[in-house]
Amino acid sequence: MDSKDYLHQLFGCQGRKAIVTGASSGLGAAMARVLASAGADLLVVARRQERLAALVAELAACEGSVHAHPADLADPAALVGIADRARSTLGGCDILVANAGTADRVRLEEMPEENFDAVVDLNLKVQWQLAKALFPLLRDSTAGRVVNIASIYGLGASVINGLGAYTISKHGLIGLTRSQAAEWAKHGITANAIAPGYFPTELTESALENDNMNTRLRAFTPQDRFGRPEELGPALLFLASPASSYVNGTVIPVDGGWTAW
Ligand SMILES: NC(=O)c1ccc[n+]([C@@H]2O[C@H](COP(=O)([O-])OP(=O)(O)OC[C@H]3O[C@@H](n4cnc5c(N)ncnc54)[C@H](OP(=O)(O)O)[C@@H]3O)[C@@H](O)[C@H]2O)c1
Numbered sequence: 001m002d003s004k005d006y007l008h009q010l011f012g013c014q015g016r017k018a019i020v021t022g023a024s025s026g027l028g029a030a031m032a033r034v035l036a037s038a039g040a041d042l043l044v045v046a047r048r049q050e051r052l053a054a055l056v057a058e059l060a061a062c063e064g065s066v067h068a069h070p071a072d073l074a075d076p077a078a079l080v081g082i083a084d085r086a087r088s089t090l091g092g093c094d095i096l097v098a099n100a101g102t103a104d105r106v107r108l109e110e111m112p113e114e115n116f117d118a119v120v121d122l123n124l125k126v127q128w129q130l131a132k133a134l135f136p137l138l139r140d141s142t143a144g145r146v147v148n149i150a151s152i153y154g155l156g157a158s159v160i161n162g163l164g165a166y167t168i169s170k171h172g173l174i175g176l177t178r179s180q181a182a183e184w185a186k187h188g189i190t191a192n193a194i195a196p197g198y199f200p201t202e203l204t205e206s207a208l209e210n211d212n213m214n215t216r217l218r219a220f221t222p223q224d225r226f227g228r229p230e231e232l233g234p235a236l237l238f239l240a241s242p243a244s245s246y247v248n249g250t251v252i253p254v255d256g257g258w259t260a261w
Helices: 003-011 026-037 049-058 076-090 113-140 164-187 205-209 211-219 229-240
Strands: 017-021 041-046 066-070 095-098 144-149 189-196 251-254
Touching: 017 026, 017 076, 026 041, 026 049, 026 095, 026 144, 026 229, 041 049, 041 076, 049 066, 066 076, 076 113, 095 113, 095 229, 113 144, 113 164, 113 189, 144 164, 144 229, 164 189, 189 229, 205 211, 229 251
Parallel strands: 017 041, 017 095, 041 066, 095 144, 144 189, 189 251
Antiparallel strands: none
């Protein structure tokens, strides 16, 4: 076998059906590009329809097909709608990239309950509910893969005050990942998480544009720079592809060494 075939067999996604949530910007859009380039058929999900349409147009030349599915994940009916659309348009679901997320920088002692709930609901509860809605499709796959996008703040506290609710939600998401791994292994599904460090996106814009915070955050990063969204690609492909068949319940930090201290 030549090296191209070997790599293709390990990491190729041709014929694999994937859902990427939060694909209208930032890391989700970058990960959709990676999976489409590797040949997967994709459903890209977020609220902003025009952003999804632009991504679909951008990826039109890829081998796999890319379909926009505008939806608000805060609406429980939308989660069932995603499963229905995956069934009708893709013919199933092999890979769920649970990436949509939010943050709200308010200190714990000041945070109103509704703000706390909004962060924890989207980053944790909705991720459980979406995977639950997709469970029958993932079980019917020959190699079901859940890839939850957690954070370095799922592994330790935030170095910026005010990210308590976010940190709590991402710790919970890692707990969800491990529970999915333990409960769903017998159904041929693996669940793993990626814990990104700091990447410039809409979510991190205000922190990274603040000179003091930018300097502080780089100081916590051994590689002394923030990530480029495409640098998540190799970890994603590994976890989404048949290559990771015996990797289950793990968290892969992609963080420039943040968690190495
Ligand atoms: N950037 C980083 O440094 C970093 C670090 C660690 C972890 N992460 C995680 O990576 C993930 C992506 O974040 P990002 O940095 O790429 O931020 P982003 O650019 O703000 O992306 C967030 C995505 O989530 C979608 N979303 C938010 N609420 C939604 C809802 N109710 N329904 C459907 N979609 C919704 C947004 O789309 P619409 O607004 O169009 O709905 C958007 O596509 C998040 O889970 C975040 O916690 C990011």
